[in-house]
Amino acid sequence: MRLPQPFYQLPVLFDVACLQTEVAALPDEAWAPHPDGVPGNSAARLITVGGAESDAHVGQMLPTRWLAGMPYLRQVLAGFGVVWSRSRLMRLAPGVGVPEHADINYHWHNRVRLHIPVFTTPEVRFHCDGQSVHMAAGETWLFDNWRRHHVENNSTVERVHLVADTSGTSDFWQFARKPLPPRTQWRTLPMKPGANPQVLTEADQRSVVMPAAEVQLLIDDLRGELTVAADSDEARSRGERFDRLLESFVFDWRQLCALHGTAGRGLAQFDGLTHSVHQAARALGDGLVMRTNGVDAMLVLEKRVLQHLIVE
Template sequence: MRLSRPFFQLPVLFDVDRLQAEVAALPPEAWVPHPDGLAGNSAARLISAGGGETDSVHGQMLPTPWLAGSPYLRQVLAGFGVVWSRSRLMRLAPGVGVPEHADINYHWHTRVRLHIPVFTRPEVRFHCDGQSVHMAAGEAWIFDNWRRHHVENGAQADRIHLVADTTGTAAFWRFACSEPPPRDQWRTVAWNPAARPRLLTERNARSAVMPAAEVELLVGDLRTEIALAADTPEHRARAARFERLLESFVQDWRQLCALHGVAGEGREAFRELAGAVREAARPLAEGLVMRTNNAGAFLVLEKRVLQHLVAEEAV
C-alpha cells in the first residue's frame, strides 16, 4: 500500500521483556526457512491460512499453535482492533539482510505491514526510498512497501520482528499517520494475564473471476504510475499503445463479466482475454517502468493483475 512518506512510527509502546520471553520460548521447530529461500532469513508463522504451516495469503486466516501459546503477542495484535492477514515473526541472522525490492504483488495493493521489533540492536537498519531508520524493540512502525526497500542486520545477534499484514480501519490509519504527541504521552500496552482479547483475522475469499470494478481499479492505479525509462519518441509511442491496450482490456473484461458473471461460468473466455493481453503487453511495456519504484510495467501488470484474474475455483 502506498503511503505519503516512507516511514511512520505509531505512538504506542509494548512490553519488551514479555515480548522477548514469549518469542524465546518458541521451540526450534516453530522456525521455517524464508519462502523465497533467502539465506539467513527464517520465520515463525503466527496467523496463516487455516492456522497451518503455509505461507498462502488465500483462505481463512487463523492463529497458529505458536500464536495460541503466546498470549501477549495475541494481546498486542488484538489491541489494534484491525483484521489481520498473514502474520509472522521474521528473523534475520547476524550479518544478513533482505535484498532491495518493492512489494508489487496483488496482496499488497490494499495492505500494509506492521513491524514490532522484538530482538534488535542499533546496528539493524531499515532502508526505504533513500531514508534509513532503526526500529527499536517494543516500538511499532509501518512503511511504504511499494517503494524500494531493504534491511541490513549489522549486529552480531539475530534480529526478530513481529510483522503483521492488515488493510487497517479508519481509526488505525488516523492513529498511524496523524502527527504523534510527545513520546512521553504515548500509550504503553502492558502485559495483562487476565486479558482474553478477540483477535480478528481475514477471510480472503476470492470469486472465481475478478469483478470488473476491481480490474478497473487495479489497472487504473497502474496507469497512473507508468513512466518512461528513457524519454524517446519510441518509448512515448509504446506508452501510448500500452495505455490503449489497458483501456481496451478493462472494457472487454467488463463485457465478459456482464455476459458470464463472476461465479466461474465462461472461465475459458476470461482466460483467453487475459492471455491475449499478456502477449500483447509484454513487448509494448519494454522501456516502461513504475514512477515510484522503477519496477517494470509488465512485471507489475502480471503480478498485480493478470495472475489473479481467474481462480481455478472460488475460495
C-alpha cells in the same frame, strides 16, 4: 499499500520483556526458512491460511498453534482493533540483510505491513526510498512497501520483528497518520494476565472471477504509475499503446462480467482475454517501468493483476 511517506511511527509501546520471553520460548521447529530462499532469513508463522504451516497469501486466515501459545502477542494484535492477514515473526541472522526490493504483488495493493521489533540493536537499519531508521524494540512502525526498501543487520545478534499485514480501519489510520506526540504521551500496552482477546483474521476474499470494479481499480493504479525508463519517441509510443491496451482490457473484462457474472461461468472467455492481453503487453512492455519504484511495468501487470484474475 502506497503511503504518502516512507515511514510512520505509531505512538504506542509494548512490553519488550513479555514479547522477548514469548518469542524465546518458541521451539526450533517453529522457524521456517524464507519462502524465496533468502539466506539468513527465517520466520515463525502466526496467522496463515487455515492456520497451517503455509506462506500463501489467499484464503481464510487463522491463528497458528504458535500464536495460540503466546498470550501477550495475541493481546498486542487484538489491541489494534483491525483485521489481520498473513502475519509472522521474521528473523534476520547476524551480519546479513534483506536485499532491496519492492512489494508489488496483488496482496499488497490494499494492505500495509506493521513492524514491532522484539529483538534488535541500533546496528539494525531499515531503508526505504532513501530514508533510514532504526526501529527500537517495543516500538511500532509502518512503511510504504511499494517503494524500494532493504534491511541491514550489521550486529552480532539475531533481529526478530513481529510483522503483521492489515488494511486497517479508519480509527487505525487516524491514529497512524496524526502528528507524533512527545514520547511521554504515548500509549503503553501492558500484559494482562488471563486476558484472551479475539484476534480478528481475514476471511477468504476470493471470487472465481475478479469483479470488473476491482480490475479497473488495479489497472487505473498501474496506468497512473506508468512511465518510460529511457525517454525516446519510440518508448513513449509504446507506452501510449500499452496504456490504451490496458484501458481496452478493462472495457472487455467488464463486458464479460456483465455477460457471465463472477461465479465461474464463461471461464474460457475470461481466460482467452487474459492470455491475449498478456501476449500483447509483452510485445510492448520493454523499457516501461513504474514511476515511484522503477519496477518493470510488465512484472507489475503480471503479479498484481493477471495472475489473480481467475481462481484456479
